[in-house]
Amino acid sequence: MSKVLIIGYGNPLRSDDGFGWHASRLIARELTGHNADVITCHQLTPELAEPLSQCGRAVFVDADAEGEPGEIHWREIQPQAPSSSALTHTCSPAGLLSSAARLYGRCPQAVAVTVTAQSFDFGDSLTPFVSAALSKVVERVVQFACPDELRSESQGM
Amino acid sequence: MRKITIDAVTRIEGHAKVSIQLDDNGKVANTQLHMTQIRGFEKFTEGRPYYEMPSITARICGICPISHLLAASKACDAIMSVRIPETATLLREILHCGQVVQSHALSFFHLSAPDLLLGMDSDPASRNVLGLLEKFPDIARDGIALRKFGQQVIEGLAKERIHPSWVVPGGVNTPLDPAVRDKILSGLPDAKAIVRRTLKFFKGMLDQFKEEIEHFGNAPSMYAGLVDAAGKLQLYDGGIRFKDADGKIVADHVAGRDYRNFIGEAALANSYLKAPYFKPVGFPDGVYRVGPLARLNVAKNCGTSLADAEFTEFHQRLGKIVPGSFHFHYARLIEALYGLERMEALLNDPAVLGKQIRAHAGVNCLEGVGMIEAPRGILIHHYKVNEEGAITWANLIVATGHNNLAINRSIQQVAQHYVDGNHLQEGMLNRVSAVVRAYDPCFSCSTHASGQIAMHIQLFGAEGSLLDELKSA
Numbered sequence: 001m002s003k004v005l006i007i008g009y010g011n012p013l014r015s016d017d018g019f020g021w022h023a024s025r026l027i028a029r030e031l032t033g034h035n036a037d038v039i040t041c042h043q044l045t046p047e048l049a050e051p052l053s054q055c056g057r058a059v060f061v062d063a064d065a066e067g068e069p070g071e072i073h074w075r076e077i078q079p080q081a082p083s084s085s086a087l088t089h090t091c092s093p094a095g096l097l098s099s100a101a102r103l104y105g106r107c108p109q110a111v112a113v114t115v116t117a118q119s120f121d122f123g124d125s126l127t128p129f130v131s132a133a134l135s136k137v138v139e140r141v142v143q144f145a146c147p148d149e150l151r152s153e154s155q156g157m
Numbered sequence: 158m159r160k161i162t163i164d165a166v167t168r169i170e171g172h173a174k175v176s177i178q179l180d181d182n183g184k185v186a187n188t189q190l191h192m193t194q195i196r197g198f199e200k201f202t203e204g205r206p207y208y209e210m211p212s213i214t215a216r217i218c219g220i221c222p223i224s225h226l227l228a229a230s231k232a233c234d235a236i237m238s239v240r241i242p243e244t245a246t247l248l249r250e251i252l253h254c255g256q257v258v259q260s261h262a263l264s265f266f267h268l269s270a271p272d273l274l275l276g277m278d279s280d281p282a283s284r285n286v287l288g289l290l291e292k293f294p295d296i297a298r299d300g301i302a303l304r305k306f307g308q309q310v311i312e313g314l315a316k317e318r319i320h321p322s323w324v325v326p327g328g329v330n331t332p333l334d335p336a337v338r339d340k341i342l343s344g345l346p347d348a349k350a351i352v353r354r355t356l357k358f359f360k361g362m363l364d365q366f367k368e369e370i371e372h373f374g375n376a377p378s379m380y381a382g383l384v385d386a387a388g389k390l391q392l393y394d395g396g397i398r399f400k401d402a403d404g405k406i407v408a409d410h411v412a413g414r415d416y417r418n419f420i421g422e423a424a425l426a427n428s429y430l431k432a433p434y435f436k437p438v439g440f441p442d443g444v445y446r447v448g449p450l451a452r453l454n455v456a457k458n459c460g461t462s463l464a465d466a467e468f469t470e471f472h473q474r475l476g477k478i479v480p481g482s483f484h485f486h487y488a489r490l491i492e493a494l495y496g497l498e499r500m501e502a503l504l505n506d507p508a509v510l511g512k513q514i515r516a517h518a519g520v521n522c523l524e525g526v527g528m529i530e531a532p533r534g535i536l537i538h539h540y541k542v543n544e545e546g547a548i549t550w551a552n553l554i555v556a557t558g559h560n561n562l563a564i565n566r567s568i569q570q571v572a573q574h575y576v577d578g579n580h581l582q583e584g585m586l587n588r589v590s591a592v593v594r595a596y597d598p599c600f601s602c603s604t605h606a607s608g609q610i611a612m613h614i615q616l617f618g619a620e621g622s623l624l625d626e627l628k629s630a
Contacts, residue, residue, distance in 0.1 A: 046297075047304060049290075
């Protein structure tokens with residue numbers, strides 16, 4: 001099985017914006033010993049193109065502003081040339097995949113899992129709706145990262 | 158009179174605005190750099206225990222938290238009146254070298270290379286690191302790899318890339334793992350190779366920028382930087398050397414505790430950025446520059462072989478004193494090489510793996526000053542405490558503050574040369590932004606302003622009406 005990279009990002013001091021941050025820390029604990037790397041960061045940066053090029057599959061975990069609070073969205077990401085922007089402080093998952101392919105010759109199959117936030121106010125904890133989605137997202141990402149292991153565990157129960 | 162405002166200046170750290178006043182003929186009459194926000198760390202830290210200052214002040218900046226962490230810790234060392242263990246000094250300096258390398262890589266490759274490689278007049282929509290990545294993937298790869306290496310040094314030593322708590326008053330809180338030392342050492346040859354080929358590439362490009370070199374802030378100024386007792390470049394320790402515009406040393410080995418005898422701080426209208434000046438000359442004539450260019454102008458040499466060879470060539474090409482602010486880029490690359498070589502020397506010192514890493518003490522002095530060379534220039538943290546160790550007063554002088562007057566002069570020079578108010582073009586205003594970027598300013602640090610990265614240029618007519626504007630983002 002090729003290596004899986006999980007990138008959880010957001011600002012943990014902005015309430016639900018920290019969803020990706022909180023989720024990736026739990027995911028890292030679950031995936032200890034598996035063929036997976038977990039990166040927790042405040043935002044996506046161009047440097048992430050390099051580790052993305054070295055994995056077979058990738059998961060981006062983030063908060064979302066669209067939808068009902070606590071809604072989980074799971075979608076495939078295709079490489080897309082970075083959007084024109086005068087700033088360098090915003091990168092998208094699709095843009096990073098494109099950069100990985102352009103700079104390093106390969107990019108992984110990737111998905112983004114997002115949870116609709118209720119609050120982006122100052123605060124270091126998740127709101128109840130978003131907090132309730134945390135364990136579901138962690139479970140689904142872990143299953144995506146190592147489906148064989150989880151299936152054999154459940155079959156043995 | 159008409160006025161142009163650049164709001165906000167892009168590809169810098171923090172938030173800045175430039176206004177350009179035109180005369181009745183559409184020529185530039187006056188310019189000013191404005192910092193419109195304030196963060197207030199000096200005030201709201203009053204009452205906090207001194208030993209919290211490293212952690213608190215590191216939050217000033219996400220790019221150079223290590224610089225604040227180190228300057229604050231040195232100020233706390235002074236309050237405790239301790240001399241920290243040798244191993245701790247070595248480890249702090251290695252951490253600092255990692256910070257300098259990653260910060261210089263960010264400045265050169267991510268922020269300024271788009272201007273240099275894609276062109277000052279190129280499409281602003283793609284004149285950024287992503288555009289660089291498309292057209293110059295080799296350079297982009299090198300930039301990513303070098304910055305990553307610097308960040309890995311920080312993470313290896315301090316466990317976190319941003320806002321680590323590893324540096325503490327009295328030293329550091331864990332010894333160096335030999336495996337981490339070996340890993341860093343194994344990455345150094347590639348990192349040095351990146352800087353060397355970038356220097357070669359950059360030197361080959363200089364002829365393309367003759368006009369910018371001539372007009373990018375080459376007005377005479379003084380220079381200030383830290384040197385050791387022999388006059389060698391120092392980033393972690395040392396005293397301040399001031400040189401005048403002709404290269405004469407006018408003050409030397411100024412200790413941190415004595416900075417107020419030589420540095421005054423003025424306030425400018427319409428800006429929260431203080432304007433330090435060389436006190437013996439007075440305000441505003443006592444303008445001086447800090448940072449990579451100033452450091453290479455004040456130091457006798459670097460003290461490492463590869464950087465010294467570049468240092469010699471730098472001065473042979475450009476003179477004993479290099480006044481052009483465009484050459485901040487060149488100096489920055491030489492310093493990145495120095496940072497890597499210095500790191501290697503420190504990691505090979507047997508004492509680096511020592512276990513005595515922290516001195517413990519309480520309040521033994523009611524005042525302390527910490528001073529280092531942050532990537533952008535001299536950083537000073539000055540605290541006063543009461544007998545219980547609570548901060549009663551704090552003063553921070555940050556690199557971009559030192560450069561405030563010089564940046565203002567550089568903006569004026571560039572605007573006067575390039576900006577034609579009767580026929581405003583984006584490339585003209587980008588050159589104004591580019592000279593600000595040459596200094597690699599960090600307004601988040603220097604103004605303590607909580608803001609976003611952006612720039613805004615406005616052009617005002619003689620009667621004060623807004624004629625045109627350029628906004629990023």
